[in-house]
Each structure stands twice: as structure tokens, then as C-alpha cells.
Amino acid sequence: MTPTGDGMSKQSSDADVAFISALAELLNKNELTEISVKREYGEADSLNVRVVKQSTVVQMAQAAPVQYAAAGAAAAPAAAAAAVNDDPAQHPGAVTSPMVGTCYMAAEPGATPFASIGMAVTEGQTVLIIEAMKTMNHIPAPRAGTVKRILVGDGTAVEFGAPLMIIE
Numbered sequence: 001m002t003p004t005g006d007g008m009s010k011q012s013s014d015a016d017v018a019f020i021s022a023l024a025e026l027l028n029k030n031e032l033t034e035i036s037v038k039r040e041y042g043e044a045d046s047l048n049v050r051v052v053k054q055s056t057v058v059q060m061a062q063a064a065p066v067q068y069a070a071a072g073a074a075a076a077p078a079a080a081a082a083a084v085n086d087d088p089a090q091h092p093g094a095v096t097s098p099m100v101g102t103c104y105m106a107a108e109p110g111a112t113p114f115a116s117i118g119m120a121v122t123e124g125q126t127v128l129i130i131e132a133m134k135t136m137n138h139i140p141a142p143r144a145g146t147v148k149r150i151l152v153g154d155g156t157a158v159e160f161g162a163p164l165m166i167i168e
Contacts, residue, residue, distance in 0.1 A: 016047055023051050033100075033157045088151050088163035095142060095165045097158045101132035105154040113154075115147045121167060128152075128164060141167055 016039075023035050039047040088094055097103070105113040105128055115127040126138040127147070149166040152158060 019047075020049055020051065023049060027051055031157070088149065088166060089161065091163070091166050093143075093145065093148065093166045093168045094163045095127060095139065095167060097130060097160060097162045097164055098139070099130055099132050099137065100160050101130040101137070101158060103152045103154070103156050103158045103164065104129040104131060105150075115141075115150070115165065117147055117150060119147045121145065121147060127167075130158060139164070143167060
């Protein structure tokens with residue numbers, strides 16, 4: 001390898017780019033939201049890489065009103081109002097995620113789900129689990145009622161504040 005002026009060789013730079021590309025591919029293939037790796041090359045030489053994938057569900061919810069406003073058509077105000085009214089996060093019965101993590105509908109794979117559409121739940125009853133940093137966090141129903149909609153799938157990544165289900 002021939003060193004360049006900054007101390008890195010062209011080959012090691014290309015290898016780092018290939019390594020980062022492989023991490024991004026691994027992130028998508030395994031439906032991960034973040035990968036962080038530190039590569040040691042020597043005593044005073046290392047590479048720290050953090051690859052983060054943003055949730056498209058949250059971005060779409062934020063982008064929809066902007067798209068309607070940018071359209072400028074006569075129907076835009078009505079469409080924007082409908083988009084806000086259809087936003088599950090704005091629903092008074094919305095159960096939102098208190099953290100970033102992975103959502104699970106049952107205690108273990110193949111077990112009966114904590115809640116299903118049409119099921120009556122009591123205040124404080126566990127309706128799903130969010131795993132964050134290898135910790136299983138039971139998410140309780142904030143009120144008694146009937147589960148009207150479930151907005152997430154088992155094993156999906158959720159963001160802080162994302163709507164998980166509607167209880168009325």
C-alpha cells in the first residue's frame with residue numbers, strides 16, 4: 001500500500017468504503033435501525049462507523065401536510081384537514097410509543113397476542129411490549145376500552161411518539 005498525504009492509503013480507503021457499504025446492506029437485510037462498529041487498524045489508527053436508518057412511517061406522517069400545502073390546489077385545505085384527522089397519532093384514543101425500540105405483540109413467538117382488534121382491555125393491562133436495549137418494556141393500556149386499530153406489526157421498529165394502536 002502506498003500512503004497518501006493524509007496517512008491513509010487508497011486501498012485502505014476503498015476497503016473502508018466497501019466495509020461501510022456492507023454494513024448498510026446488513027442493516028437493510030436484517031431490518032435493523034442502527035449499526036455501530038469500531039475497527040482497529042493499529043495502536044493509533046481506527047475507524048468508527050455508525051449507520052442509522054430513519055423510519056419512513058414517521059417521515060411520511062410529517063411530510064403529508066407539507067405536500068398538500070405545496071400543491072396549492074383548491075382542494076388542498078380540505079385534503080390537509082383530512083390528513084390531520086386521519087393521523088392516528090392525533091386520535092384521542094391513540095397509544096403512542098414511549099421509546100424507540102422493537103414492538104412485540106406477544107410475550108414470545110407463537111404465543112397469544114396481548115391485544116387484538118375488537119378486544120376489550122382494562123386500564124393498565126399490557127397491550128404490547130417494546131424491546132429497547134435488550135430490555136422488554138411492557139406497554140399498558142392508558143385507559144379501559146376496546147382495541148379499534150393496531151397500527152404496528154409484530155417485530156417492527158418503532159420511534160418515540162409513534163402511534164401503536166387505537167383504544168376507544
